[in-house]
Structures are given as C-alpha cells and as structure tokens.
Amino acid sequence: xxxxxxxxxxxxxxxxxVKEANLxxxxxxxxEMAALIDKGNKYIIVNFEKxxxxxxxxxxxxxxxxxxxIANKAEIDVAGxxxxxxxxxxxxxxxxxFNIHASAVEAAINKS
Amino acid sequence: xxxxKKILLxxxxxxxxxxxxxxxxxxxxxxMKAISADAATELLKQERPDIILSDYHxxxxxxxxxxxNLIAIPEYKDIPFMFLTSEEDNDLMLKGxxxxxxxxxxxxxxxxxVVSKINNFLSTVREQHERTLxxxxxAAMALNLHSVPQKxxxxxxxxxxxxxxSYQNYPGGDFIDFITIDExxxxxxxxxxxxxxxxxxxxxxxxxxxxxxxxxxCISEGNFSTKNILQKINDVVYHDPVVNDVLSSLxxxxxxxxxxxxxxxxxxxxxLLYYNSVDGNLQQIGSSGMLLGMLQDGDFDEVTLxxxxxxxxxxxxxxxxxxxxxxxxxxDYNTFVEAVTPYLNRPFSEFKRSDFLQEKTTDHxxxxxxxxxxxxx
Numbered sequence: 496x497x498x499x500x501x502x503x504x505x506x507x508x509x510x511x512x513v514k515e516a517n518l519x520x521x522x523x524x525x526x527e528m529a530a531l532i533d534k535g536n537k538y539i540i541v542n543f544e545k546x547x548x549x550x551x552x553x554x555x556x557x558x559x560x561x562x563x564x565i566a567n568k569a570e571i572d573v574a575g576x577x578x579x580x581x582x583x584x585x586x587x588x589x590x591x592x593f594n595i596h597a598s599a600v601e602a603a604i605n606k607s
Numbered sequence: 608x609x610x611x612k613k614i615l616l617x618x619x620x621x622x623x624x625x626x627x628x629x630x631x632x633x634x635x636x637x638x639m640k641a642i643s644a645d646a647a648t649e650l651l652k653q654e655r656p657d658i659i660l661s662d663y664h665x666x667x668x669x670x671x672x673x674x675x676n677l678i679a680i681p682e683y684k685d686i687p688f689m690f691l692t693s694e695e696d697n698d699l700m701l702k703g704x705x706x707x708x709x710x711x712x713x714x715x716x717x718x719x720x721v722v723s724k725i726n727n728f729l730s731t732v733r734e735q736h737e738r739t740l741x742x743x744x745x746a747a748m749a750l751n752l753h754s755v756p757q758k759x760x761x762x763x764x765x766x767x768x769x770x771x772x773s774y775q776n777y778p779g780g781d782f783i784d785f786i787t788i789d790e791x792x793x794x795x796x797x798x799x800x801x802x803x804x805x806x807x808x809x810x811x812x813x814x815x816x817x818x819x820x821x822x823x824x825c826i827s828e829g830n831f832s833t834k835n836i837l838q839k840i841n842d843v844v845y846h847d848p849v850v851n852d853v854l855s856s857l858x859x860x861x862x863x864x865x866x867x868x869x870x871x872x873x874x875x876x877x878x879l880l881y882y883n884s885v886d887g888n889l890q891q892i893g894s895s896g897m898l899l900g901m902l903q904d905g906d907f908d909e910v911t912l913x914x915x916x917x918x919x920x921x922x923x924x925x926x927x928x929x930x931x932x933x934x935x936x937x938x939d940y941n942t943f944v945e946a947v948t949p950y951l952n953r954p955f956s957e958f959k960r961s962d963f964l965q966e967k968t969t970d971h972x973x974x975x976x977x978x979x980x981x982x983x984x
Contacts, residue, residue, distance in 0.1 A: 592901065
C-alpha cells in the first residue's frame, strides 16, 4: 500500500508512505485513490509529509485522481509539500488545481 | 556520479545479513537488508533494487514462497532474483531455477566470486534487455515514428536547435516538433506526456497529431493565437476517451520571423527562460495554462515578445531540472539557470558539450529536452 489512511474530522487523510513518489508507485497510488473515492470518501487530503521527490508520472497520477474525484463529486487537497515539491506545484500551476495546506491535520480541522 | 547497483539482501540470520551487506558495500553495491520475506516486501514498496539475493530457508515465508509471491506481482516479477543458500541439494536448486530464479550462490563462495557472479548475472540481464529494446526501436524506426525532429528548420535571422535524451535509452514521453507554415511563421512545440518509457512514448504521438492538426486548422482559418490553438487542443484531449486519462504539458511558441516576434502559450509547462541581450537580464517567462486535458477550460494566456539580435530563449522539460543530490533526488529550476548563465554569449553547441548536459546523459533520472532559439541578426 502506498497510502495509509486515517479519518480526521470530516476528512480522510491519505499519507503517502514513500520517500520517492515516482513511476514505480504511481499506478498503485492512482488505484488506491480510485478505491478511496469509490468507497464514497468526499474529502481526501493527500499528505506528502514523507515525500522528498515527486516525478511527473506521479503528478500525472495525482491529477488523474483529481479528475476522477471531480467526476464523483469528491474533493482532493494536498498537504505537507516540502520546498522543492511546493516549488514544482507552483511552476506547473498545480497550485491552481489543488488547495495546498501546510499540514494535513490543519486542513482537516479547518474543513467545516 | 554513476548510481551504484542496488541489491536487496534477504536472510533471517542477522549476522549473514550484516557480513554480506558490508562485504558488498565495500565492492560498491548499495545494499537494502531485510530479515524476512515480509520485511523485503515492505522495502520493495519504497525502493526498487537492481537484483534480489534471497536465502532459501527462512521461517514463516521461505525463499521459494517469497519468489512465488514476487512472480505474481507484475512490477516485481522482472527484478532479477538469485538464491543465496548453504544447501547443495540439486533438487532444491532445480526447484529454484524453475521459479525463474535464474541463478543461485552458495553462501561459502568466496566474495570475489560472488561479486563477479552478480555482475555477470546483471550484465546478462542487461544485454537481453538491450537486445529487446533495439528490436523495438528498429520496429519504431521502420514505422517512421519519431517524437523528436530529424532535422532542424531553417529560419531567416534565427538559429533553432535542441538537445534531447530519453530516460535510460527508452523512448519516452517528451516530444519536440517544429511546424513550418511558411517562410514567416514557424511553430515550436515542446511537450511532456506524464509518465516514462513506452507508455508515455506511445501517447506522445497521439498528442503530437492533435497539436499538428490544431495548428494547421487554426492557421488555415487565419487564427494565429497560440492561446486559441492550445484551447482547441485542450478541448479535443479533454473529451477524447483515449488520451483524457493521460496528461501532458505543452509549450507552444509561434515565431514570426518577419517581425521578430514570438508568441507563447503554455499548458502546465515550465516557464521559458529568456535572455535579453540588450540589458543582459535573464528572466522566466511564465504562462497560466493548466496541463492539457486536465480541465475543460485550460485557463490559457498568451505572451508576446519582440526579439532583438542576440536574444535567446530556452524551453525545457522537467528532466532538465531534476537531479540527484547528496540527500536524494531534487527538482530545482535554478540549477538550470546557474548552469546556462556562463554560456549565454557562447554558441549553443558549447552548452551541449557542457558538464551539466553531459551529466544528464550519464546520470539523468527522467527524459530531458531542451530547445534553444536565438535571434542572430
């Protein structure tokens, strides 16, 4: 499993368990996200706290998950991006597609 | 810096694990160590080794079952696997070979022999792999499929060039094209299908076809707006069930050679780097567009710039700004800015030979593409 999940307030926090979020885990990540959305979770916070590096395959899987979430009337936010990953999100405008939070718990608390 | 070969060692005896690990480390291997098959499975989720060396006899899940479990998982099935054993029982070895274990090493084998056995095994696997790759590449060539141009366009008053390396010599998701409309207008296309290797490469042709078609249709209708062209491509990709689950970035530049003006729109791409020869400034030219096919409205914009003689442009994909640092992989746009700065008043051919790009060739971690445009007169 790439994701470890916990319910917090109204959110499902999905912690990414790998240091390098790359091609070798992107398909599994996408499948696990689809399963979480299929189970009816409507607000998922993907927590990148443990992630040091993200490649474009993984970002593709994340964006694909967002499209699937939107089609199923669910929301995906991201949290815990390190400086490099946050920089990359901004460079390719993913900050316009995702709400980005400093921490997953903070995001869950603030979700009304 | 060449990456050392990663070995996953699996043995229930901590002493063997430690001794073997240390010995292999000294020989330049990077060792991941697991005390059980379960622990090895956990490690595999985080990092993919080049080879697995596993003990036969282990409590709970033994070496055979571990191998059987791996064969059942597509992403682990192809990792070369060797049994490490003190057994000399021929039946056991045969059983191991039948499990596509391919080879075994006796634990009391002298270390230099172990190392050369591992190296031989890895080079056999690599040769086989390269043969397959070559056959596939020959097939792709026969079909005349290229995701980068075979020749450079000749544009009056401008020099255009590019540098491209694919990930581990696989064709990948990056694509480059120069679409010459007439003597005045040329479109420069740089895209990156998110993913690597064959899957991304396959889809790069789908995207390139849409882009070529959209450019030609818009131009034939008198529509010279890169923003409108991107939105048209986005509409098609968004609604097409074949590619709408695959995402791609795109930098689209239209060069008007007669007016020395470029118009640029981007979709989830990295900002272009622009060198203004008049004031000597280097600046990022960003765009607002989202990745192709991500949203119905891609929120595209358009930047227009008048170029003076000596001005230069660099367009590139994320492989150019990914690098392996001491603390792991990183992505940093500024590494490219720093690398290219000393070459701003020198021919692009010199930058192509720079240590920065040469290191990308030997140790890169993704497809890398860089397009260069200069106004010469």
